[in-house]
Amino acid sequence: xxxxxxxxxxxxxxxxxxxxxxxxxxxxxxxxxxxxxxxxxxxxxxxxxxxxxxxxxxxxxxxxxxxxxxxxxxxxxxxxxxxxxxxxxxxxxxxxxxxxxxxxxxxxxxxxxxxxxxxxxxxxxxxxxxxxxxxxxxxxxxxxxxxxxxxxxxxxxxxxxx
Numbered sequence: 020x021x022x023x024x025x026x027x028x029x030x031x032x033x034x035x036x037x038x039x040x041x042x043x044x045x046x047x048x049x050x051x052x053x054x055x056x057x058x059x060x061x062x063x064x065x066x067x068x069x070x071x072x073x074x075x076x077x078x079x080x081x082x083x084x085x086x087x088x089x090x091x092x093x094x095x096x097x098x099x100x101x102x103x104x105x106x107x108x109x110x111x112x113x114x115x116x117x118x119x120x121x122x123x124x125x126x127x128x129x130x131x132x133x134x135x136x137x138x139x140x141x142x143x144x145x146x147x148x149x150x151x152x153x154x155x156x157x158x159x160x161x162x163x164x165x166x167x168x169x170x171x172x173x174x175x176x177x178x179x180x181x
Contacts, residue, residue: 054088054155057081058099060121062163064170068129078122079103079161092137092159093149116149124163132167143173 060079065071082103084095093109093116100107100121107121118135119125126134137148138160144151153159162171 054086054153055083056086056095056153056155056157056159057083058095058159058161060105060161062122062124064165065124065129065133065163068133068165071129073124078105086153090153091149092139092151092153093147095153095159096137096148096161111147111149114147114150116147118148118161121161121163129163129165133163133165135161136164136168136171136173137161138173141172143168 058079059077059081061076062073062078063076065073066076079099082099084099086095096107096118097109099105105122108119108125109116110119111117118137121135124135136143137151138144139151139153139157141158164171164173168174
């Protein structure tokens with residue numbers, strides 16, 4: 020009797036699941052907004068890192084993207100990675116999101132100070148990527164650092180009391 024009940028519930032459980040093909044998963048609705056920005060993803064520092072076997076620095080060449088007013092750097096990154104089928108992982112939600120890895124390159128892969136940083140119009144914001152709201156014409160760069168930003172132009176000083 021228990022086996023019969025289990026067999027009866029399996030179709031009900033599966034009916035509630037959303038099973039998508041890879042193409043359906045990666046299909047991302049394009050923004051309806053008329054605002055545009057550009058985004059690139061590069062990991063030249065990882066290619067140059069002494070213990071790295073990574074050969075390709077350019078993950079995403081400079082690409083034009085449209086977005087809606089109020090969207091963040093994270094919103095655009097998530098959308099473009101889905102559209103271009105670029106693997107990425109993050110943790111957190113709402114305005115507190117941390118990018119753990121892009122294109123299978125993760126924090127700490129190239130030393131204890133390595134990870135992903137972003138800049139907008141050549142500046143490295145002091146807020147997380149989900150909190151930074153975009154403006155029309157912004158240029159987003161996602162760069163991998165091996166030296167806490169010093170190797171990509173981020174002059175991070177930490178909480179120094181000098």
